[in-house]
Amino acid sequence: MKKSKIIVALSLVSMMVLSACSAGEVSTTPDPAPATPGTEEPAASDEKFVIRAGIGLNDQHPQYKGLEVMKEYVERVSEGRIEMQLFHSSQLGDDIQMMEALQMGSQEVTAPSTAPITSIDKRFMIFDLPFLFPTEEVASDLLDGELGQELLDGLDAHGLIGLAYWENGYRHLTNSVKEVRTPADMEGLKIRTMENEVHLDFFRALGANPTPMPFGELFTAMQTGVVDGQENPVPTIALQNFAEVQDYTTLTGHVYSPFVLLMSKIFWDKLPEDLQTVVSDGAIIARDEQRIINREYTEELKGDLRDAGMTVTELTPDELKAFQDATKPTVEKFKGEIGKDYVDEVLAEIERLNGK
Numbered sequence: 527m528k529k530s531k532i533i534v535a536l537s538l539v540s541m542m543v544l545s546a547c548s549a550g551e552v553s554t555t556p557d558p559a560p561a562t563p564g565t566e567e568p569a570a571s572d573e574k575f576v577i578r579a580g581i582g583l584n585d586q587h588p589q590y591k592g593l594e595v596m597k598e599y600v601e602r603v604s605e606g607r608i609e610m611q612l613f614h615s616s617q618l619g620d621d622i623q624m625m626e627a628l629q630m631g632s633q634e635v636t637a638p639s640t641a642p643i644t645s646i647d648k649r650f651m652i653f654d655l656p657f658l659f660p661t662e663e664v665a666s667d668l669l670d671g672e673l674g675q676e677l678l679d680g681l682d683a684h685g686l687i688g689l690a691y692w693e694n695g696y697r698h699l700t701n702s703v704k705e706v707r708t709p710a711d712m713e714g715l716k717i718r719t720m721e722n723e724v725h726l727d728f729f730r731a732l733g734a735n736p737t738p739m740p741f742g743e744l745f746t747a748m749q750t751g752v753v754d755g756q757e758n759p760v761p762t763i764a765l766q767n768f769a770e771v772q773d774y775t776t777l778t779g780h781v782y783s784p785f786v787l788l789m790s791k792i793f794w795d796k797l798p799e800d801l802q803t804v805v806s807d808g809a810i811i812a813r814d815e816q817r818i819i820n821r822e823y824t825e826e827l828k829g830d831l832r833d834a835g836m837t838v839t840e841l842t843p844d845e846l847k848a849f850q851d852a853t854k855p856t857v858e859k860f861k862g863e864i865g866k867d868y869v870d871e872v873l874a875e876i877e878r879l880n881g882k
C-alpha cells in the first residue's frame with residue numbers, strides 16, 4: 527500500500543517533468559523558420575516524420591506503456607512534426623528481423639532485450655552472464671553511466687542509434703512439468719531461450735535441454751509441447767498469460783535483462799537536430815517512467831500468477847546458491863569470449879556501485 531503511494535507520487539513527478547518539458551525546459555524546440563515570401567517549398571522544419579515502433583511483447587506490458595509515454599512526449603513537443611505509430615506482439619517481426627529493418631531504414635524504432643544484440647556486438651553478452659546484478663538500481667546506474675553509454679555509442683557503426691536502456695527485469699523460470707527447486711530438477715527439461723550463446727550455455731550447465739527461438743513463437747511452442755518451459759520476467763509471464771500453458775514458476779532471477787531502445791541510423795540522420803533532441807529526451811523521460819511501471823508491475827503481478835493457478839516457488843538462499851554455483855563455469859567461459867579485461871572492468875564497476 528505504502529509502496530503504491532510512492533509509485534503514484536513518482537509518477538506525478540514524472541508527469542510534472544513532462545509538463546515542464548512542454549514549456550521547453552528540457553528540449554528547446556526552435557520556432558519554425560518564418561516562410562520566405564515567394565518560395566513554394568515548405569521550410570525544412572515543417573517536414574513531418576513518422577516513427578514506426580515495434581516490439582515483441584503485447585500492449586499490456588510495461589514496455590508498451592513506455593512507448594506510449596514516449597509517443598505522447600514526442601508528438602506534443604514536436605508540435606505534430608513527429609507522429610509515432612506503435613506496434614506490439616511482433617506485428618512488425620521478431621527482434622532480429624526488426625533490428626535488420628532498422629539497419630535497412632524500413633522501420634524506425636524497436637526495443638529488443640540485449641540478448642539478440644550480441645549478434646552485433648559481443649560486449650552485450652555481459653548482460654547475459656548469470657547472477658551479475660545484485661539489484662535493479664545497480665543495473666540502472668551501470669546502464670545509465672559511462673559503460674552503458676559506450677555500448678550504445680558502438681551501435682552507430684552498425685546502423686543503429688542506441689537511445690536508452692529500458693527495463694525488462696530479472697528473468698525467472700517457468701515450466702509445465704514439475705516444481706523446480708534445484709538444478710537437478712531441471713534435468714532434461716526442454717527450455718526455450720532467447721537467441722543467445724550465453725543463455726544456451728548456462729541452461730545446458732543446469733542440465734536442461736535449451737532451444738533458442740524468437741519470442742513470437744514461444745506461446746505456441748509451450749502450448750504444443752515443443753518446449754516444457756521458458757524464462758522471462760514476471761510482467762511477461764503474467765501479462766502474456768503464460769499461466770494458461772505453464773503450471774510452475776521458480777523465482778530464479780538468473781539474469782537481469784535490459785531492453786535497448788534502438789532507432790534506425792538512416793532515419794536519425796534525416797531528422798533535423800531539434801527533432802533529434804525531442805526524440806532523445808523522449809526516450810529518457812519514457813525510460814524513467816517505464817522503469818517505475820515495470821518495478822510496480824513486477825511486485826503486483828506475482829500474486830496474479832498464484833491467482834491464475836501457478837505454483838510460485840521462492841528459493842531459499844542455499845537453493846539459490848546451488849543455481850549460482852552450477853552456472854559459474856558459464857561466466858568463466860564467456861569471460862574469454864567477451865574479453866577478460868572488459869568483463870573485469872564491468873564487475874569492478876558493479877561492485878563499486880553496489881557499495882555506494
Ligand code: KDG
Pocket residue numbers: 581582583589620621637638639694720740741757758783
Ligand atoms: O519486445 C521485446 C521482446 O521481443 C523480447 O525481447 C522479450 O525478453 C524477451 C524474450 O524472451 O524474447
